[in-house]
Structure formats: C-alpha cells, structure tokens
Amino acid sequence: MALPDPLTRLIEELVRLPGIGPKGAQRLAFHLLKTPREYTDRLIEALRDVKERVTYCSVCNNITDVDPCAFCNSDARDAHIICVVEEPQMVSSIEKTREFKGLYHVLMGALSPLQGIGPDELKIKGLLARINAGVNEVILATNPNVEGEATAIYLARLLKPLGVKVTRIAMGVPVGSDLEYADEVTMHKSLEGRREV
Amino acid sequence: MALPDPLTRLIEELVRLPGIGPKGAQRLAFHLLKTPREYTDRLIEALRDVKERVTYCSVCNNITDVDPCAFCNSDARDAHIICVVEEPQMVSSIEKTREFKGLYHVLMGALSPLQGIGPDELKIKGLLARINAGVNEVILATNPNVEGEATAIYLARLLKPLGVKVTRIAMGVPVGSDLEYADEVTMHKSLEGRREV
Numbered sequence: 222m223a224l225p226d227p228l229t230r231l232i233e234e235l236v237r238l239p240g241i242g243p244k245g246a247q248r249l250a251f252h253l254l255k256t257p258r259e260y261t262d263r264l265i266e267a268l269r270d271v272k273e274r275v276t277y278c279s280v281c282n283n284i285t286d287v288d289p290c291a292f293c294n295s296d297a298r299d300a301h302i303i304c305v306v307e308e309p310q311m312v313s314s315i316e317k318t319r320e321f322k323g324l325y326h327v328l329m330g331a332l333s334p335l336q337g338i339g340p341d342e343l344k345i346k347g348l349l350a351r352i353n354a355g356v357n358e359v360i361l362a363t364n365p366n367v368e369g370e371a372t373a374i375y376l377a378r379l380l381k382p383l384g385v386k387v388t389r390i391a392m393g394v395p396v397g398s399d400l401e402y403a404d405e406v407t408m409h410k411s412l413e414g415r416r417e418v
Numbered sequence: 419m420a421l422p423d424p425l426t427r428l429i430e431e432l433v434r435l436p437g438i439g440p441k442g443a444q445r446l447a448f449h450l451l452k453t454p455r456e457y458t459d460r461l462i463e464a465l466r467d468v469k470e471r472v473t474y475c476s477v478c479n480n481i482t483d484v485d486p487c488a489f490c491n492s493d494a495r496d497a498h499i500i501c502v503v504e505e506p507q508m509v510s511s512i513e514k515t516r517e518f519k520g521l522y523h524v525l526m527g528a529l530s531p532l533q534g535i536g537p538d539e540l541k542i543k544g545l546l547a548r549i550n551a552g553v554n555e556v557i558l559a560t561n562p563n564v565e566g567e568a569t570a571i572y573l574a575r576l577l578k579p580l581g582v583k584v585t586r587i588a589m590g591v592p593v594g595s596d597l598e599y600a601d602e603v604t605m606h607k608s609l610e611g612r613r614e615v
Contacts, residue, residue, distance in 0.1 A: 253469075264465065270424035271428045
C-alpha cells in the first residue's frame with residue numbers, strides 16, 4: 222500500500238530540485254507534512270513572489286525586482302568598469318568582498334559547444350553596447366574552468382579591438398589552503414601569476 | 419547591495435528545512451528562479467494539497483487521505499497482528515519488504531525524557547484500545563536506539579499483562595555489511611540473537 226497520493230506527488234516534485242535525491246525528498250515531504258500550516262503558507266508565498274516579482278535587469282541581466290537594477294541605477298557605483306560574470310549568483314559572491322565598486326554584466330552562462338551553448342546563447346550583444354558607451358575596463362570573472370576560460374578568451378578577443386582594457390581575475394592557490402593539496406594546474410597558474418613583493 | 423527582497427525571503431524559508439544549509443538554500447532559490455513557471459506552480463499545488471488533504475488515520479495514526487486509512491480499512495490485511503512504529507515514514511520502510519501483512523500503529527514519537535516526551539505524549543491509549551479488540555501479536559518496531567529501545571521496553575511491560583504476544587524486531591549486523599566495521603553493541607546484539615541453522 223502506497224503513500225497518500227498528494228504526498229507522493231510532493232515527493233515527485235521535490236526530487237526534481239538540484240541536490241535532492243529520493244530519500245531527501247521523502248524526508249522533506251514528511252517534514253513539510255508535520256510542520257505548522259503557517260510555515261508552508263509562507264513558503265508558498267515566497268515561491269510565488271520570487272516567480273512574480275523577480276526579473277532580470279534589462280541592462281546587466283542581473284536578477285532584480287526593479288528595472289534597471291540597483292547597481293545600474295546607482296550613482297555610487299563606478300560606471301567605467303564592468304565585471305563580467307556567468308550567473309547572477311556570482312554577483313553576490315563578488316559583492317561579499319566589498320572590494321568592487323563598478324557595475325556588472327551577467328552573461329547567463331558560458332560557452333560550451335558540448336551543451337550547444339555558443340556566443341549567440343549568451344548576453345554578449347548587450348555587453349558590446351555598454352562598452353561603446355564609455356567603459357575603461359572589463360574584468361572577466363567567468364569561472365576558472367574549461368567553459369569559463371573559453372568564454373574569457375572569446376570575450377577578450379572580441380573586446381580588445383574596441384580599445385577597452387580587458388583583465389581576468391587571478392587564478393592561484395586559495396587562501397587558507399595547504400600547498401600539499403593543490404592540484405598541478407592551480408599550482409601552475411599560481412606560479413605563472415606570481416608578483417614581486 | 420543585497421539580493422532582491424523576494425529572493426532573500428525564499429532563501430530564509432528554505433533554510434528552515436531539514437538538511438538544507440545557507441549555501442544549499444541559495445542554490446535552490448536561484449534554481450527555482452530559473453525554472454519554468456509551470457514547475458513552481460506544480461510544487462505550490464503539491465505543497466498545498468499535502469497540507470489540505472493528508473491527515474492522520476483516527477485508528478492507527480498513519481498518514482492518509484481517507485479515514486480510516488487504506489490499511490485499517492482493508493480486508494486483505496491480518497487484523498490479529500499489529501506492528502508498532504515511531505513515525506509514519508517507517509510504515510513505508512516496512513511495506514517495502516512486502517513481508518508484513520498485518521496492521522500498523524504509529525506512536526508519533528518515542529519516549530525521550532530529555533526532550534520531555536513521556537508516555538502521555540505518545541499515541542499509546544489508542545493502541546491499548548485496539549489490543550482489547552482481539553489482537554494476537556504486537557511487533558515492536560521502534561528504532562534500534564536508546565529512545566526506541568526504552569519505548570519498546572515500556573510497551574512490552576504494558577502489553578504483556580493483557581495476554582498478548584509481544585515481539586521485538588531483530589537487531590544485528592546489516593545484510594551486505596562487513597563484520598570488520600560492525601560496532602560492538604551491534605555485534606553483541608547479533609551474537610545474542612543467534613539462531614540455529
């Protein structure tokens with residue numbers, strides 16, 4: 222005899238989420254069943270709100286509930302420097318450092334021929350339009366993996382002829398780590414990028 | 419500059435779920451933002467349905483969308499034998515074996531003085547009422563840990579005077595495991611519970 226039908230359906234929907242397997246989905250579903258009604262009501266409202274109120278900025282493609290987003294609309298940010306990232310969540314990672322005061326541009330992915338993602342699938346046209354409007358430097362902060370690296374090289378070739386300074390974030394051994402465990406590619410990048418002290 | 423408000427709220431609600439930390443909640447929230455609207459609509463409906471349509475069986479306390487539940491209402495199940503478990507999800511675990519054909523009784527927890535859970539917090543009264551109605555055997559399938567064991571001992575003392583056969587599920591080394599990694603308590607239970615071949 223199976224679980225009640227609504228519970229089975231909830232498990233089926235939860236298992237589609239990333240990082241949630243069949244066991245985890247069942248555990249979540251039973252938890253949601255036991256939890257006070259007020260919690261699920263708040264969760265449902267939060268879900269609905271995210272889908273209804275959060276959109277993408279028409280300038281930089283970052284997520285936002287106002288268009289243009291708070292970054293693009295701000296006087297406190299330096300409009301001469303644009304940091305290019307793959308996904309909106311990387312904007313948060315960079316903001317956490319409180320180091321960067323320029324603007325962002327979200328590509329919405331990275332070049333990946335295997336997955337059929339070419340330059341036309343990325344938000345590159347908008348980036349070019351923004352650069353023509355007086356930008357001094359573009360920081361390429363795509364991921365330090367094959368796709369991110371390919372995207373950075375592609376963009377560098379595209380942007381340099383426009384007379385803009387193009388930089389790439391540093392790759393090397395992460396702070397707080399142990400050199401013993403560094404892989405050889407990272408160690409190579411770390412040596413290659415050494416600076417005089 | 420922070421994330422859009424609705425997204426922050428969704429992350430806050432997700433992080434309350436068991437097994438989901440701050441990073442996982444953020445990952446889920448960004449995924450839910452990207453996912454087609456139809457998926458979140460289905461998820462919302464499944465959540466609402468679970469809270470509205472799934473209740474607890476008035477006889478055995480198992481989760482159900484009809485009362486009494488499919489087990490208690492079935493002619494195909496043996497009403498002379500009751501398997502006592504802590505939580506509704508354990509019913510599924512036992513059903514998966516396709517071995518047990520009797521009825522269930524869900525206690526809704528286990529004795530735990532530290533958490534203030536005494537006999538009055540568990541669904542024991544209903545169990546006693548069912549036993550008076552002609553049950554031959556009660557299988558105590560509470561968890562093989564301190565709380566489950568205490569609950570089993572408590573119930574055994576309570577039920578035996580009523581003239582019903584009371585059994586406890588076997589504890590021992592799990593099938594497919596390696597004796598080298600068995601802890602001493604499990605190994606002790608395994609030796610203690612040995613059977614002639």
